[in-house]
Amino acid sequence: MTRGASLVEIASELYTGALDEFITARNARAGATAARDPALAAQIRELRKPSVAAWVVNIFASERREQLAEALELAEQLREAQDDLDASALSRLGRDRRALTVRLAAAAAELAEARGERVTTATREAVQQTLSAAFFDADAAAAVSSGRLVRALEPRGAFSDAMESIVGGGAPGAPARQEKPVDELDARRRRREAERLLRDAQQAHDRSAARAAAASRELREITRTAEALSSRAASLEKELAAVRREQELTRDAVELSEKEQQEASEQLAAADDVLNRAESAVGLLD
Numbered sequence: 001m002t003r004g005a006s007l008v009e010i011a012s013e014l015y016t017g018a019l020d021e022f023i024t025a026r027n028a029r030a031g032a033t034a035a036r037d038p039a040l041a042a043q044i045r046e047l048r049k050p051s052v053a054a055w056v057v058n059i060f061a062s063e064r065r066e067q068l069a070e071a072l073e074l075a076e077q078l079r080e081a082q083d084d085l086d087a088s089a090l091s092r093l094g095r096d097r098r099a100l101t102v103r104l105a106a107a108a109a110e111l112a113e114a115r116g117e118r119v120t121t122a123t124r125e126a127v128q129q130t131l132s133a134a135f136f137d138a139d140a141a142a143a144v145s146s147g148r149l150v151r152a153l154e155p156r157g158a159f160s161d162a163m164e165s166i167v168g169g170g171a172p173g174a175p176a177r178q179e180k181p182v183d184e185l186d187a188r189r190r191r192r193e194a195e196r197l198l199r200d201a202q203q204a205h206d207r208s209a210a211r212a213a214a215a216s217r218e219l220r221e222i223t224r225t226a227e228a229l230s231s232r233a234a235s236l237e238k239e240l241a242a243v244r245r246e247q248e249l250t251r252d253a254v255e256l257s258e259k260e261q262q263e264a265s266e267q268l269a270a271a272d273d274v275l276n277r278a279e280s281a282v283g284l285l286d
Helices: 007-015 019-034 038-045 052-063 065-084 087-114 121-136 138-146 184-285
Strands: none
Touching: 007 019, 007 038, 007 052, 019 038, 052 065, 052 087, 052 121, 052 138, 065 087, 065 121, 065 138, 087 121, 121 138
16 A cells, blocks of 8 residues: 555455465554554554454455445345335245355355465355345445445344444445446347246246155155054064964964873873783783
């Protein structure tokens, strides 16, 4: 930065610099400024280190300024138009907003990771919430666009009275809007494109609904099959238990029959012996 830079310029540099070097860079900047402007140096020292999520948003606001500006301008136009939308259109609008915040948060995370910062799932969610807040509130949009966020924002929060604590280096102004000349041909083209996207989205919705219905039918059929198999298994288990009981009874009967056969064999042997002696006695008498 050049000599005589303002607090906003210095803060913008610090809040998009290396996150783990923020305190060192801030103190060095304050020290370099102290001799010529003690009041500014004191203000620099008061700048608070941003949270990881806020820093990720700052990086995105700095390196993707045009993309962010277009998204916030579209969000403002949608806010102005949503009073005229029906429930179905509002529902689609909500889904579109959520999809847009996911895409922007993913792009911001990629930029941060390219700088060597680890972006956790919790940080990514905080970035999405911050962008969502910017879509719903003009003050939040100004804070996000400043590139000087100190902390992440909560969706649908109240920001106008807390800007000094949300943004480092002073409250920002409203995001600049680029006025474009009316181009009826371009407007018709954009409308046709919007209508095409709407048709595509409706078709995708219809396909998803058809797949969901088919999956529901398949689930019901599989559930019925599973219930029938469970019932059959229970019946077979009962039948198996009965067979096992019968098997035990048969085994006991076999053991008893074997015992009786052994006893009969022994009695037969004894009778044979008696018969033999009787026959011998008769032979002697002859």
